[in-house]
Amino acid sequence: MFDSTAEELPFLFAKAVQSLSNNPVEPVIVEDASAQQVTMEEVDLSKIPVPTLALKDDGPYFSNCVIIAKDPDTGVRNTSVHRLMVTGKNRLGLLMDVGRHLRDYYERAEAKGQSLEITINNGAHPAYYVAAITPSAAAPIDVDELGVASYLLGEPAKLCKSKTVDVEGIAEAQMIMEAEILPYVREPEGPFGEVSGYYATREDRWVVNIKSITMQKNPVIHMLHPGKEVWNSVGLGAEANLFQTISKQVKGLKKVYLSHGGSHYHAILQIDPPRNGMAKNAILAAFAVFPALQMVTAVNSDVNLYDAEDVERAMVTRCRPDKDIIIVPDCFGHELNPATDDGVGAKMGFDCTYPVPKSDRYEKVAFKEVDLNDYDIEY
Structure with a gap:
């Protein structure tokens, strides 16, 4: 633990994710798992x-379960989080976004006429949740993300063999549902109040048999x-990946923040670009690194990117709309964002950095720090 x-x-x-390629720690299978005390x-x-x-x-919805599945061709485990609607005594409705590894597994299993076996783990240690929300760009499909949990736990992740499916469960979870995603079956699921702050629509989606x-x-x-x-957890998974990837392409990046107001659709880059135009390069790189982004704002290091007022002040005093707003039409983003059509929509970037070299007109007003204890004041 850290x-x-x-x-x-x-x-x-990010270090936990890097351990997947540097020194991955394989999970271990344990007997007498606490998650299997009662059947x-x-x-x-x-x-x-x-x-x-x-x-x-x-x-009713399960909104915080870790789903474990195995690649139908290689057997590599995948760990992810998806919403699950209770639709019957042993039946759940499931959403699988485009680009998620679980959907890739399922589509290949369905093409063979097979169900995809899974375990649905509720009440696991937060380290397993972090493993499950690791961005796909940071953890390739042929890598077992449970190594992230092992890194954060400081010991191998503990799994247990299931009784009815060939996929392991998390040994110390509060509850494990052994299940399968049925092939060629779709049933109504939703609406559901999603991370976007809006209701996801009711549509025919995938079905889980418990x-x-x-x-x-x-x-x-x-x-x-x-x-x-959710915004916090997505940001924790994406901010470091954005920082590390953009920094390799553009100099001067200081920090990255996925703002709460923007859900996980708005990234704020704190950057002092050495040349004019480089902030725009960083903005475009951010869209490529994290496709769910709908908007990216670049500000200088004298702007507190965690302070919405300070960021807004930079927007209205350093962004010249005719030159510093980037609009990229018809990009793939996130299906749950209502500003898109099935995930396709425009993206917008705001270059709110001052021109290089910095002129005196962009010097922010400063005040002397005053300690009243230094003065004799009569009350």
Whole structure:
């Protein structure tokens, strides 16, 4: 385990991801897993207190389960998080976004007429959640992301063999659902209050059949309310990857922040480019690194990128709309963003950096620090 400041945390996660290529630690299989202390005699999701989160959600949802699957061709494990709507005693509706490794696994299994076996793990250690949200660009499809959990735990991730599927579960989870995603079956799923802050539409989507449920003796079901919890986790996974990748292409990058107001669709780059035009290069590089981005704002290092007022002030005093706004039409982004058509839409960048070299007109007003204890004041 590690101690880290909030600012250092994305880079701790980046080190964990780098361990996948430098020195990956394989998970271990353990006996007598606490997640298998109790087996539900008959699968019945109505006996599990799954909440309906937002007012117009169509039903109860698991919003914070770690799904483990195996590549149908290579057997490599994939770990990811997806929303799961309870639609029956042993049935769930599932969303799989384009570009996610789980969907790639499923489509190849379905092409063979096979279901894709999975385990759905609820209430796992946060290290497993971090592994599950590792960006696909940082963890290739042929890499087991559970090595990220091992790095953060300081020991091998602990898994347990399942009773009904050939995919392992997380040994210390609160609950494990052994399941399969059915081939050629689609059923209505949604609406659901998504991370975008809007409701995802109701459409025919993928269907999960639950084969077995095991749990700890007194399980505590974990949920994640879409909002800042998701924005924080996406930012932690993406900020360091954006920083490291853009820094290789453009000099002067200081920090990267995915703002709460922008969900995970807006990145703010703090950069002092050595030449004019380089901030725009950094903006375009950010779109390439993290396709979900809809907007990127570049500011200088004298701007606090965590302070929305300071960023806005840079936008209105350093961005010349006729020269410093970049619009890239018809790009693939994120399907859940309502500003897109099935994920395709325009992206916009704001170059809010001052021209190089910096002129006196961009010197920010400063004030003397005053300590009242240095003065004799009568009250």
